[in-house]
Amino acid sequence: MRYSLRARTKLLTHEDTNDPPLKLKKKPEKGRKKIKKQTKRERLSKKMLAQKLRRAKIKLDPKLHEAQKMQERERWKRRRAAGKVKLIHDMTPREKRIVRMRRKISARKHSAKQLRTASEMTLSVQQVATAEVVSSVVFQGPSLAEQQTPSISCYCAINKNTKNIKRANQKNALRKKKKNISKTYQRCVTLEKKFTNLQRTHWRLLKTQKKSEPLSDSPPSRINREFKGRQLDPITKKRLIFGEVLKDQIAESANNKSTKTKQAFYKLLSGKVIKKYRMLHMTKNMLSRPLLQKYMKNDDGLNYTRVSKIKVRHTEVKEFYARDDISSKCPDKKAYVISYKNGKMKKRKRILQGKLTDLYSKYSSECSQKNVKPLSYTVFCRLKPFFVVHQKASERDTCLCKYCENFTMKVEALHRISVIRESTPYKVMSAVTCNAQNDDCLIRKCVSCKDKSIDFSTEVSNETIVKYSEWDKNVDKKTVKVDKSSDLLMFKSIFLDSLITYQHHYFKQKHQHEVLKNKRENLADGEIYIHCDFSENYGCKYTKEIQPMYYGGNREEISIHTGVLYTKNKSYAFCTLSRNGRHDAPAIWAHLLKVFKHFMPKFCGISKVHIQRLRHYGDSVEPFLSRRFGDNLETGRR
Known part of the structure; x- marks a missing residue:
């Protein structure tokens, strides 16, 4: 039903005044409109609006709202128990990506909706302000307070106007969409026509190219052209084709890069049978004439053995x-x-x-x-x-054992001159023992292998000079790698003595490792286990240094003492730093004292301390620790 503009203005303002109700003029209808059947989209929007109203009604009642939330929680728990709902850590990587993409899309839609709502609210406020100005100008009667508060009918009209604007925007968007679809369709039709024309041109050019190409030069084609219009026996035709095929094969093989293949074919085609029937001229298009004459004169065999x-x-x-x-x-x-x-x-x-x-x-x-x-x-x-x-430089092996390295170099020296077959110390030990992991075999108490010795080769003379290297101290008492030499007879006795020493060393190393590992893994309540060692001293640097500082050896060094403290159920790593570079017993005790002061308050009832120390600690540190702990201290050396 339509109204005139004047009547519509009065409808907006008659409730704010004391004037009698206005009579609206109804425009004459041209014809009765047909009731359109609702589309699926309209039905869905109507259903969604009804759901929104129902949820809004529930939210207004606190009891109903609380009951609904409880019902949703119970439903979620049931779905979670049934496995229909997955948390993010239960999903596969693909499901996680899908969920995150959906969240991004919904977040974008939500932000766009908020922007639209804000713009619509701004438009509504502007329309309300315009309606108030019009009502105050046309009618005199409402008070100042009534002018500031818009009426219900005013809001209804504003909402209706907003809907009309939204509908118009939707129509414009739909019109643009249809226009774009139409343009795309026309473009596809045009491109399809162009593609069809190009295909025709392509096939036409292919036909022209085939016509301009020379005739096929295959053996059957050559025979058919040669005997065109003649009736040939099938067997004769087969023989002719075979001759042409053989001719092509010889020409292809003669062009091979291999000298051996060329020699074979030239020798083959310069034989007595071809000379007898004077068919040598038939090979002029296949083989090189100078090479053919060369092999005709040379009756020697083929020279196949040519190694670069x-x-x-x-x-x-x-x-x-x-x-x-x-x-x-x-x-x-x-x-x-x-x-x-x-x-x-x-x-x-x-x-x-x-x-x-x-x-x-x-x-x-x-x-x-x-x-x-x-x-x-x-x-x-x-x-x-x-x-x-x-x-x-990063792959250097440092802090190696002196006994192990010296014996390894002796083994390598004997293996180099093929006196022994074994190339590593472990293989040598395995050769002279029943089992290289058995303690009795290592310390030569086993009845079966205590008299067993390494097998030396008798092919090498005992007067052969053996060169080997060994870590030893020089005159200045500095450890260096010394190159030595000895005759084989003397070196065998040195090697056997070193083998016994190495076996005892390997036994101690293996036994200590097993004992310390067992003690560390089976600590009782009130016991702690400390494994500590000094690292290399670290040099301190400035961002900017003068020349005497850089070259004069004036840099300060920091000594770092690292370790791990084990309890029955947990382990703690620690590190102490000092400007003092000493590594003797007082320095070790000074570092350990800081460790004890830090950790002792954390553990109550410590009755025994196990300390695993390295070889360079020496035995001088034990008196310092014994004074502090007495009989409650155990030290082990690795």
Whole structure:
């Protein structure tokens, strides 16, 4: 039902005045409108509006609202127990991504809805203010308080106007969408026509190209062209085609890069049968005339054995790099190098024993002894295998055991000259014992293997000079690596003495490790276990330093004492720092005193302290600890 503008203005304001109700003029209708059938979208929006009203009504009543929340909680618990609802930590990575994407989309929709609501509220307030101004100008009667508060009918009209605006916006959006769809459809039709035209052009060009191409030169085609219009026997035709095929095969094989294959075909086609029937001229389009004449005159056999000397020299250089005196294998089981140059290739890493210049000098001297000219230094460096590398500074092995290293170098010296088959100390121990992990076998108390000895090779003379290295103290009482040499007979006795010493050392190391591990894992209540050690001293640096500070050795060093304290159920790591660089007994006690002061208040009833110390601690620290703990102290050395 439509009203005029004047009547609509009066409808907005007649309740705010004392005037009698206005009579609205009804516009004449052109015809009765048909009731449209609701669409699915309209039905859904109507249903959603009814649900919103129902929820709003429940929220207004506190009891109903609380009952609804309780019902929702119970429903959620039932769904959670049934496994229909998953928490974020129960989901798979794919489900997590889907849930997070949905949350992002809903958050965007919510923020867009809030923006729309805010803009609509602003528009509504502006319309209300306009309606109040119009009512105050047209009618005189409402008080100041009534002018400030809009009436219910005014709000109803504003809401209706807002709906009309929203409907108009929706129509505009729908119109734009239809327009875009129409444009896209027209563009697709145009592109489809262009594609069809291009396809026709393509096929036309292909037909033209086929017509301009030369005729096929296959053996059957050549025979058909040669005997066109003649009736041939099928067997004769087969023989003719076979001859043409054989001709093509000979021409293809003669162009092979392999010299052996060329020799074979030239010898074959320069034989007596071809010469007898004078068919040599038939090969002029297939083979080289000079080479054919060469092999016709030469009746010697084929020279098939041609090995490249360069490949042999390259192989010799690679074998030189892989020698034990040039490079050594890494003992780490994970020390592998992988190359992807010619497919995946995995090799154990080898460490070079010197500079490439020194190794090249050694290689050159060996070549001169064989009366062979050595390869250049550039080629020598380029032929270095990918698994032979220089040792990095970060991969150095430090703080190794003196007994273990000295015996290892003796084993390597004997293995290098093939006196023994074993290449590691453990293999040597396994060769002279029943079981290298048995205590009786290690300390030579086993009845079966106490008299067992290592098998030395008799092929090497006892007068052979053996060169080996050993860690020892020099005249200045500094530990250095000394190169020594001895005849094989004397070195065998030295080696056997070192073997007995090493076996006892290995037994002590193994036994102490087992005892300390057992004690650490089976602590009683009131017992603590401390494993401590000094680390390397750290040098202090300034951001900016003068020259005497950098070169004069004036930097201050900090001593760091690290360790782990174990209780029955827990472990604690600790570290103490000191500007004093001493590592003697008073310094150790000073560091441990700080540890005890820090940890003792945390543990009540400590009755026994176990301290695992390293070899360089020495025995001088025990008196300091004994004075503090008395009989409640146990120390172990690793």
